[in-house]
Amino acid sequence: MTQFIGTGDIRALLHATGIEEFLTGLAGYIEADFRRWESFEKAARLASHSRDGVIELMPASDGDLYAMKFVNGHPKNTAAGKLTVTAFGVLADVATGYPVLVSEMTILTALRTAATSAVAARALARPDSRVMALIGAGAQSEFQALAFKALLGIEEVRVFDIDPEAVDKFCLNLAGAGLRIIRAGSAAEAVRGADIVTTCTAAKTRAHVLTPDLIAPGMHLNAIGGDCPGKTELHPDIVASAAVFTEYTPQTRIEGEIQQVPADFPVTELWQVLAGKAAGRRSANEITLFDSVGFAIEDFSTLRYVRDLSQASVRDIDLVPDLDDPKDLFGLVAQSPKWATIAASTAAGSTHQGLSPSSAAPSVGSPKT
Amino acid sequence: MTQFIGTGDIRALLHATGIEEFLTGLAGYIEADFRRWESFEKAARLASHSRDGVIELMPASDGDLYAMKFVNGHPKNTAAGKLTVTAFGVLADVATGYPVLVSEMTILTALRTAATSAVAARALARPDSRVMALIGAGAQSEFQALAFKALLGIEEVRVFDIDPEAVDKFCLNLAGAGLRIIRAGSAAEAVRGADIVTTCTAAKTRAHVLTPDLIAPGMHLNAIGGDCPGKTELHPDIVASAAVFTEYTPQTRIEGEIQQVPADFPVTELWQVLAGKAAGRRSANEITLFDSVGFAIEDFSTLRYVRDLSQASVRDIDLVPDLDDPKDLFGLVAQSPKWATIAASTAAGSTHQGLSPSSAAPSVGSPKT
Numbered sequence: 022m023t024q025f026i027g028t029g030d031i032r033a034l035l036h037a038t039g040i041e042e043f044l045t046g047l048a049g050y051i052e053a054d055f056r057r058w059e060s061f062e063k064a065a066r067l068a069s070h071s072r073d074g075v076i077e078l079m080p081a082s083d084g085d086l087y088a089m090k091f092v093n094g095h096p097k098n099t100a101a102g103k104l105t106v107t108a109f110g111v112l113a114d115v116a117t118g119y120p121v122l123v124s125e126m127t128i129l130t131a132l133r134t135a136a137t138s139a140v141a142a143r144a145l146a147r148p149d150s151r152v153m154a155l156i157g158a159g160a161q162s163e164f165q166a167l168a169f170k171a172l173l174g175i176e177e178v179r180v181f182d183i184d185p186e187a188v189d190k191f192c193l194n195l196a197g198a199g200l201r202i203i204r205a206g207s208a209a210e211a212v213r214g215a216d217i218v219t220t221c222t223a224a225k226t227r228a229h230v231l232t233p234d235l236i237a238p239g240m241h242l243n244a245i246g247g248d249c250p251g252k253t254e255l256h257p258d259i260v261a262s263a264a265v266f267t268e269y270t271p272q273t274r275i276e277g278e279i280q281q282v283p284a285d286f287p288v289t290e291l292w293q294v295l296a297g298k299a300a301g302r303r304s305a306n307e308i309t310l311f312d313s314v315g316f317a318i319e320d321f322s323t324l325r326y327v328r329d330l331s332q333a334s335v336r337d338i339d340l341v342p343d344l345d346d347p348k349d350l351f352g353l354v355a356q357s358p359k360w361a362t363i364a365a366s367t368a369a370g371s372t373h374q375g376l377s378p379s380s381a382a383p384s385v386g387s388p389k390t
Numbered sequence: 391m392t393q394f395i396g397t398g399d400i401r402a403l404l405h406a407t408g409i410e411e412f413l414t415g416l417a418g419y420i421e422a423d424f425r426r427w428e429s430f431e432k433a434a435r436l437a438s439h440s441r442d443g444v445i446e447l448m449p450a451s452d453g454d455l456y457a458m459k460f461v462n463g464h465p466k467n468t469a470a471g472k473l474t475v476t477a478f479g480v481l482a483d484v485a486t487g488y489p490v491l492v493s494e495m496t497i498l499t500a501l502r503t504a505a506t507s508a509v510a511a512r513a514l515a516r517p518d519s520r521v522m523a524l525i526g527a528g529a530q531s532e533f534q535a536l537a538f539k540a541l542l543g544i545e546e547v548r549v550f551d552i553d554p555e556a557v558d559k560f561c562l563n564l565a566g567a568g569l570r571i572i573r574a575g576s577a578a579e580a581v582r583g584a585d586i587v588t589t590c591t592a593a594k595t596r597a598h599v600l601t602p603d604l605i606a607p608g609m610h611l612n613a614i615g616g617d618c619p620g621k622t623e624l625h626p627d628i629v630a631s632a633a634v635f636t637e638y639t640p641q642t643r644i645e646g647e648i649q650q651v652p653a654d655f656p657v658t659e660l661w662q663v664l665a666g667k668a669a670g671r672r673s674a675n676e677i678t679l680f681d682s683v684g685f686a687i688e689d690f691s692t693l694r695y696v697r698d699l700s701q702a703s704v705r706d707i708d709l710v711p712d713l714d715d716p717k718d719l720f721g722l723v724a725q726s727p728k729w730a731t732i733a734a735s736t737a738a739g740s741t742h743q744g745l746s747p748s749s750a751a752p753s754v755g756s757p758k759t
Contacts, residue, residue, distance in 0.1 A: 027708035028722070035723045067436050069451050071484045076456050078447050082438050087445050091458065091480060092486025099716045105484055107710045110650045111460060115440045117472055118462020127711050131719055163720035187717065194720045334704070336709070339396035341476045342496050347468045348556065350500055351532035353397070354404045 022337035035151035041171035058292035081317035088321035135164035139172035146241035150216035393705035426552035427661035450686035457690035504533035515610035519585035524592035632679035
């Protein structure tokens with residue numbers, strides 16, 4: 022049987038584990054997999070674009086496990102009461118090709134994006150960072166705030182969104198979470214004095230959520246919202262002046278903030294920093310930028326994590342047949358009452374041994390049961 | 391909610407519908423989709439190869455529905471009591487990107503392969519064909535026999551396999567199915583006098599299941615087993631002498647029998663024949679060859695068919711969250727008892743309206759429920 026983890030299971034798991042503890046554990050899996058980055062089979066996502074959105078398949082494999090995420094992006098969905106992004110994932114055993122787990126990943130994608138941001142910031146931000154500015158209070162915002170609290174010790178979040186109701190939602194959701202939350206009147210007010218700046222807006226074009234005048238020496242920038250061609254959040258001069266870190270560079274060149282700079286603009290892949298193969302932040306005054314677009318290995322780590330976490334509590338689904346004789350697939354479906362009747366009425370007079378090349382009579386015998 | 395169709399559901403559906411009736415209905419869906427071939431977004435499958443097998447993703451979309459099949463091929467699996475090929479599929483709504491159906495496709499792939507073969511033969515074989523030779527009595531064999539009976543009126547099947555136990559299984563499974571089944575002592579004996587020859591062997595190399603001396607004028611050849619690079623069933627001279635019909639030629643050039651002939655060898659795509667854009671069989675003496683490797687549109691048709699067939703009986707799974715406010719994903723997971731307690735103890739003194747940019751105190755309020 023294949024394991025199934027639905028949205029209800031993930032909610033229950035988060036309540037049992039605690040969201041910050043879940044994020045911390047997930048970050049450990051992501052960091053471990055980034056450190057062995059070179060052992061993965063990687064591919065750019067396979068996208069199907071339509072008028073209102075995109076459906077993408079994101080596979081990754083380490084030779085033992087194969088993960089695949091199905092994810093959509095449909096900005097107009099919210100007007101119809103639906104989510105912009107939904108996702109589910111599959112984990113399969115490479116040795117047999119059998120799917121072992123099917124899981125919701127709408128909630129998990131939000132968690133893994135935040136956990137990856139925190140993994141990057143832990144390697145790139147100044148260690149004494151305590152204040153984060155958060156520009157954009159949409160679906161990703163609370164997850165970012167909690168991940169940075171849990172993994173970096175962020176104490177204060179200064180939040181700004183052009184939609185005050187989004188900020189209301191953010192404040193309500195994080196009331197009691199142990200963060201000092203400041204509603205800022207503008208992006209500039211939020212960013213002033215912050216150690217880390219996270220942008221997670223739904224900007225659909227070449228937006229300038231941050232401009233160069235807002236950026237102070239030593240800041241770490243965590244740019245989440247720019248994640249497809251033509252969609253960026255930062256003024257290009259910010260990108261050009263920062264030490265830029267990516268997930269999978271071929272994909273980031275197309276989808277990330279570095280769309281705005283020449284194709285040979287130097288970047289460092291995050292895994293290289295985590296594996297000790299490249300420098301991260303080189304001084305307290307440097308501006309570091311994590312140009313995040315999301316990558317399949319993060320989903321691989323997430324599916325691996327929830328499978329390990331939830332072993333005891335998951336449901337089974339009959340996604341793959343379990344056969345007595347793996348060479349007899351038809352036997353699985355041939356148990357028709359009609360045929361059973363025919364077979365019963367003829368079984369006395371003939372068996373399959375009675376069939377031969379010279380026989381011209383219709384063959385009869387017992388159906389497999 | 392997303393619909394789920396497991397292997398048990400497909401078995402029940404087949405028993406309720408009847409396998410031949412199911413194949414006939416499925417063939418209608420496949421033929422209808424092949425006729426509008428040009429309206430589909432098509433892509434070669436995305437394969438992940440490993441030591442013991444391959445995992446493939448096969449997407450297709452017609453602009454309204456998006457289908458994706460996950461399928462593996464692991465020849466060594468049978469030694470461990472597992473299937474060589476398993477599969478499952480997903481149907482999604484292109485307008486919203488939401489997955490609407492997850493279905494087993496191990497059984498469905500066997501059915502759709504047979505239905506596609508019969509669709510091709512109905513367009514390419516001589517209309518008076520009544521006798522089929524079947525070389526290879528593996529997992530696909532019974533499905534082929536029933537599809538050709540149901541769609542072409544095949545009355546006699548002459549079966550040969552190098553493994554006598556596979557033939558035993560075939561005869562047992564099709565006892566009472568209304569076919570005259572002849573056990574042949576060799577491929578040559580099976581083929582002699584047949585109108586249609588189906589090869590569905592598990593040949594792993596450049597096999598010559600059929601040689602030119604066996605082929606008589608007017609035969610239709612249905613080559614199923616050669617379906618990946620380096621795996622073919624027919625002597626190249628047979629391919630060179632036949633009118634060859636393919637599914638999606640870029641894929642067949644790599645995976646089909648036409649690997650063995652030059653890359654500019656002329657072929658006709660089956661959809662062109664079905665849509666009236668190209669000739670099928672041009673004379674009673676011509677040798678026609680359907681060089682089948684399987685294509686994503688067949689899986690698309692199959693998922694569309696089972697969704698329509700099974701509307702009333704399927705189960706729902708919580709693969710995608712259903713939110714009151716689609717902009718508040720975090721609200722779905724924030725219903726922690728701990729937070730509810732904190733909120734209850736502070737709700738009297740503060741609401742979210744009390745939060746402001748100038749407030750330095752931790753924000754409090756009721757969590758969303």
